Amino acid sequence: xxxxxxxxxxxxxxxxxxxxxxxxxxxxxxDYFIWYKQESGKGPQFIIDIRSNMDKRQGQxxxxxxxxxxxxxxxxxAATQPGDSAVYFCAERAGGTSYGKLTFGxxxxxxxxx
Amino acid sequence: xxxxxxxxxxxxxxxxxKKSLKCEQHLGHNAMYWYKQSAKKPxxxxxxxxxxxxxxxxxxxxxxxxxxxxxxxxxxHLHTLQPEDSALYLCASSPAASGRTGELFxxxxxxxxxx
Numbered sequence: 001x002x003x004x005x006x007x008x009x010x011x012x013x014x015x016x017x018x019x020x021x022x023x024x025x026x027x028x029x030x031d032y033f034i035w036y037k038q039e040s041g042k043g044p045q046f047i048i049d050i051r052s053n054m055d056k057r058q059g060q061x062x063x064x065x066x067x068x069x070x071x072x073x074x075x076x077x078a079a080t081q082p083g084d085s086a087v088y089f090c091a092e093r094a095g096g097t098s099y100g101k102l103t104f105g106x107x108x109x110x111x112x113x114x
Numbered sequence: 115x116x117x118x119x120x121x122x123x124x125x126x127x128x129x130x131x132k133k134s135l136k137c138e139q140h141l142g143h144n145a146m147y148w149y150k151q152s153a154k155k156p157x158x159x160x161x162x163x164x165x166x167x168x169x170x171x172x173x174x175x176x177x178x179x180x181x182x183x184x185x186x187x188x189x190x191h192l193h194t195l196q197p198e199d200s201a202l203y204l205c206a207s208s209p210a211a212s213g214r215t216g217e218l219f220x221x222x223x224x225x226x227x228x229x
Contacts, residue, residue, distance in 0.1 A: 034217060043116065043204050043220030044157075089157070101170065102218065104157040 010109045019080045021108045023073040023090035030092040034102065035064060035075045039086045047075070047088075077110075085112045117141040120205050120221035127195065128229050135190040135224045137205030144209070146188040147218065148180060151202040163188060195228045202226075 013019050025033070031052045036044035050057045050064045050073075057064050063076040073090050087109050091102040118139045127133050139146065148160040162170035163182040177199075179191040188205055202225050206218040 036220075041222070043118070043206075043222045044218075045116070045220070046217050049217060091157075101159065101162065106156050 009106070010111070012111045012113065013080050015080060015082060015112055015114050017080055019075075019077040019084070019110060019112075021075045021077075021088050021090075021110065023075075023105055025071050025073060025090075025092050027092060027094055027103075028068075028071065029094050032093040033064070033066060033073050034091045034093075035062075036089045036091065036104075037084075037086045038089065038107070044089060080110075080112050082112045082114055085110055116219050116221065118205055118207055118219050118221035120203075120224050122224060123222065124225045124227075126227045126229065127192070129195060129197075131195075132191070132193040134192065135203055135205075135226075137188040137190075137221055139186055139188075139205075139207040139219070139221075141207055141209075141219060143207035143219070144185055145207060146182060146185070147206040147208070148188065148190055149204040149206060149220075151204055151223070153201075157204065161190075192226070195226075197228050200226055200228045 011019060011021060034049040035047040037047050038044040048057060048059045048062050048064045050066050052068060055066050061078045065074045075088060077084055087107040089104050089107045091104045093102050121136045125133060145164045147162050150158045150160055159172050160174045161168060161180045166182050166185055177194050181189040181191060190203060202223040204223045205221045208218050
């Protein structure tokens, strides 16, 4: 079925370490993927996105990797900071859909220790 | 500030009450959305409006009634809710109904508690 799920519900890291948050998806027709960050008491905020015709995309301190062979998506955060502590969601959009009809994963709680 | 404002931020209501959630976007977007966020569940899409026309209704119970009077405003009217409807209700907008990307701009949510 169509689902987006996360391997690990929680991740704890030390400040300065690199973080990797993983996501599995099952809909091979998905053509677009996006990562959101949600801090306590706030709505989700866009981090980075990637289209299915790419396998890697870099932003500021973040990198998204897409492996279509195994239907796996990951978010890498370099030099993680306490301000990165939040819940991270991956989301996918099925190919052929317009507007933002996204299917979200459950989320991973990232905790960064000083 | 995301450009999407939701009010009220917190709402407590009884099962027989009628209340409304309001969302306003200042981004010039053409599509607006209601999502429900419950504990330990993924975000659930409820409704989508594109150019003020409802284009998506994900089997949401009729006790939730959306309204989109113009492209900047979205309401969610609530009546005879159940305790299991307690959740964070998120409003979002996106640049175009048939945008090239799926990026959504979220508000901070309305935390609803049904007693």
